[in-house]
Each structure stands twice: as C-alpha cells, then as structure tokens.
Amino acid sequence: MLWFTMAGMAAFAALAAIWPVLRPSRPPADADPAASEAAFYKAQLDEIQRDVERGLLPQSEATSARAEAARRLISTGAESPKPASPSRNRLRLAVAALVAVGVPVIALPLYVYLGRPQLPDEPLASRAPASLASSDIEAAVAGVEAHLIAKPEDGKGWAVIAPVYMRLERYEDAARAYSEALRLLGEDGARRAAYGEALVAAAGGVVIDTAREAFAKALDEEPGQPQARFYLALAAEQDGRKADAIRDYEALVADAPPDAQWVEAVKARLASLKGESPPQAAPAASAAVPEAQKAMIESMVSRLANRLASSGGSVDEWARLIRAYTVLHEADKAKAALADARKALAPDPNAVASLDALAHDLGLGDAN
Structure with a gap:
C-alpha cells in the first residue's frame, strides 16, 4: 500500500510539473508588434466612424481613410495568427517527457537513502518517557509558571504543577504549590498528605513538625489516608518511639487493600524495626513509601x-x-x-x- 501511495504521489508531482509545459500559451497582445499595430488600425477605423457621425469628417474623405486603414490592417496579418512551429512543439514534448521521467527517478533514490523506509514505525504511545527532551519539560513548566504569575489565584494550575515539581526534585517549590492549591481549592486529604510529603522531601527525609501537622490534618479530612499514616509512623520511628512505630506500621498493613503495591515495602520496614529478616518484597510504587x-x-x-x-x-x-x-x-x-x-x-x-x-x-x- 505504501508503494502504491508513493507512486501516486510521484505521478501527481510529475503532472504538476509538466502541465505548464504542455499547456499552449498565448503571448499577450503587447508582446507581439504585429498585434499591437493591428489594434492601432482597428482603433483608427472606429475613430473614423465616430468623426463621420459627429459631422467632423466628410463622407468622401471618410471612405478613402477607411480604405487606407483597412489595407494596413490586412497587411499586418493579425487576423490569421501563425501556428506554433513543429520544432517548438517537439521541444515542449521533450521537456515534458524529461520532467515526467526525471522527477520519480530522482525522488525515489533520495527517499530510499534519506527516508530509511526499512525502519519500523514508532507510535507516540509506545515511546519511552525518557525520549522526551528535558528542554520540552522545562518549557512546559515555564509556561505554567508564567500563567501562574499572571493568574496566581488559579488553584487548578497550582495543583497541576505541584506533582511535576516533585518529579523534578524541586521539593520546596512543590510544597509551596501544594499549599497554594489547598488555599484556593479547599481542603483535600490526599492533597494535604502530598503537601506533607513535599515538606519531608525538602527536609531530606525527616518528618518535620509542619509535615506532621499536615499529615494529622489529612487524617482529619480523610480518616485512614495511607500516605499520612505511613509518614506519622515514620515520625514515631525517627523520634525513637519504636513500639509506636511498629504498632502504626502493623495497623497500616492490616487496613491496606489487597492490591496495594506499597504493602510489601511497609512489611520490610516493619521487619527491620523488629530485627527480623525482611520478606521478599516487590518494588514499591507508592509515593508514600520512602524505599521508592x-x-x-x-x-x-x-x-x-x-x-x-x-x-x-x-x-x-x-x-x-x-x-x-x-x-x-x-x-x-x-x-x-x-x-x-x-x-x-x-x-x-x-x-x-x-x-x-x-x-x-x-x-x-x-x-x-
């Protein structure tokens, strides 16, 4: 199908190139001296007739003037234009044939050499995220930032850019963006927990006091919110409250959905606290798990x-x-x-x- 399409495109391109050559052309009147002279004598005949009608020219003089103008008009040969010469027609046909053959003959090898048709296609959906240029991501972020400078009260804009800042490891910016989104869009348990996580990341992994407050508020809005519960258990661990941390981790595992991907990583942390061998855990995919x-x-x-x-x-x-x-x-x-x-x-x-x-x-x- 590809080759049929290419052949059709080549034929269309060749036709577009040779059509001006094959189409008979007629030079403009002012480009032919004979045509210009004939136009002059025709105008003279019309002028003679107008003079007779206005009484400015006697009939006897008008007759002789018409005869002279008509004679000169006939002598120009403008009434019977000369056909194109055979040599000119042959030249046009030769040029048309050269274009018709030359366009595909030159275009096909160039495509094979430059187009590399043997390569498989690569749909956008199948491309790896790494193939996206970092400059494109930075340009997109810069565009959102410019929008937020112009419209700082756009809560949805802050909510959109906050997780992007997290992926770019701009944790302080992420915390500020989550804070603005919460202020403008209202309380949301998951967003409040994400705000706390950004604060933890900005503090080098330590659950600081403002982060603890965020997680506590997230649980007020959404009881059982796993991300908040995990970080509060981590805070207990960091404070040296080992028994509290173990209790909180165990409760988090007990309440976890069967398909939660972060459970195995929490179990591994729990085993580490208990001094046990960690279970074989699948890689954690949840943002709430520091191993990830x-x-x-x-x-x-x-x-x-x-x-x-x-x-x-x-x-x-x-x-x-x-x-x-x-x-x-x-x-x-x-x-x-x-x-x-x-x-x-x-x-x-x-x-x-x-x-x-x-x-x-x-x-x-x-x-x-």
Whole structure:
C-alpha cells in the first residue's frame, strides 16, 4: 500500500510539473508588434466612424481613410495568427517527457537513502518517557509558571504543577504549590498528605513538625489516608518511639487493600524495626513509601551533609542530617555526623545537650 501511495504521489508531482509545459500559451497582445499595430488600425477605423457621425469628417474623405486603414490592417496579418512551429512543439514534448521521467527517478533514490523506509514505525504511545527532551519539560513548566504569575489565584494550575515539581526534585517549590492549591481549592486529604510529603522531601527525609501537622490534618479530612499514616509512623520511628512505630506500621498493613503495591515495602520496614529478616518484597510504587524515593532522599541528604561540612549549621540542621541517616538505616554515617556536630557545636552547651538527647533517642550510643 505504501508503494502504491508513493507512486501516486510521484505521478501527481510529475503532472504538476509538466502541465505548464504542455499547456499552449498565448503571448499577450503587447508582446507581439504585429498585434499591437493591428489594434492601432482597428482603433483608427472606429475613430473614423465616430468623426463621420459627429459631422467632423466628410463622407468622401471618410471612405478613402477607411480604405487606407483597412489595407494596413490586412497587411499586418493579425487576423490569421501563425501556428506554433513543429520544432517548438517537439521541444515542449521533450521537456515534458524529461520532467515526467526525471522527477520519480530522482525522488525515489533520495527517499530510499534519506527516508530509511526499512525502519519500523514508532507510535507516540509506545515511546519511552525518557525520549522526551528535558528542554520540552522545562518549557512546559515555564509556561505554567508564567500563567501562574499572571493568574496566581488559579488553584487548578497550582495543583497541576505541584506533582511535576516533585518529579523534578524541586521539593520546596512543590510544597509551596501544594499549599497554594489547598488555599484556593479547599481542603483535600490526599492533597494535604502530598503537601506533607513535599515538606519531608525538602527536609531530606525527616518528618518535620509542619509535615506532621499536615499529615494529622489529612487524617482529619480523610480518616485512614495511607500516605499520612505511613509518614506519622515514620515520625514515631525517627523520634525513637519504636513500639509506636511498629504498632502504626502493623495497623497500616492490616487496613491496606489487597492490591496495594506499597504493602510489601511497609512489611520490610516493619521487619527491620523488629530485627527480623525482611520478606521478599516487590518494588514499591507508592509515593508514600520512602524505599521508592531512596535516591531522592539520598541526594537531599548528600547536599545537606556537604553544606554542613563546608559552612557549618545550626543544631536543628545537624539533627536533621543525623535523623536522615537513621531513616536510611546508615548507622555509621549517623554516628559520624553526630561526632562532627558535637565538634562543630562544642562552644554551645545547650546544642551539645540537644545532640546527646537525640543520640539517646535514636540509639546511637552514649553522649561521649
């Protein structure tokens, strides 16, 4: 079918090219001197007739003038145009034949060479998301941002761009977008929980106080909301309230739908808390499970650690780093960060005391 289509297209292109060559053309009157002269004498005859009608020219003079003008008109030969010469017709036919044959002869090899018809088609639906250029995504985000600058009260716009910010690891922007969407569109349990998750991601995986408030409010709006329940269990784990964390994780697993993809990952975390061997778990697909975002958290923690190592920071920032390593089950790094924090904050007894309390809560050893 493809080749028939291509043949038809080639024939149409060739016809379009040779039609002007085959079509008989008639030059304009002003391009032929003989035609111009004939037009002049015809006009002269008409003028003679008008002069006679107006009484400006006697009949005897008019007759002789008509005869002279008619003679000259006949001599121009304008009444019988010459047919095209055989040589000219042959030239036109030769050009038409050359175009008709040359167009497909040249076009087909060019298509085979440049068009690569042997490649299979690639429907848009089957293309991998990675094939989308990052510049296209950035351009789309920039377009939405420009729209929101012009219309900051568009709650749906904020709701649309918030999860995109999360995928782009722009967590603070995501938190702000979710906050605006909640303000403009009203409370929604799932959106409030997503807002809390963005706050956790921006804090390097630590469930900070504002995130806890968001998850608690999400449960008020939607009791049983799994994302909020998970992060509150994680908060208990980070606080060193191991028994509470185990209880909350177990309740979350017990209430989970049979087809929930995040259950196995929660079971693995539960087993880790209990000191048991984790079950064989399928990869978690839920945004509520940190294992599914481990690379994201590690990236945030790495940036925080580098900044604290080079520029120092407050006791809260050091505590955030230590808790983040604990969340990632990297006890050695947590202990190293604790030692660095004690050294950096040694001149502040209150900060050191806060670090000692944190070490005790997280089970990182004694204060010294």
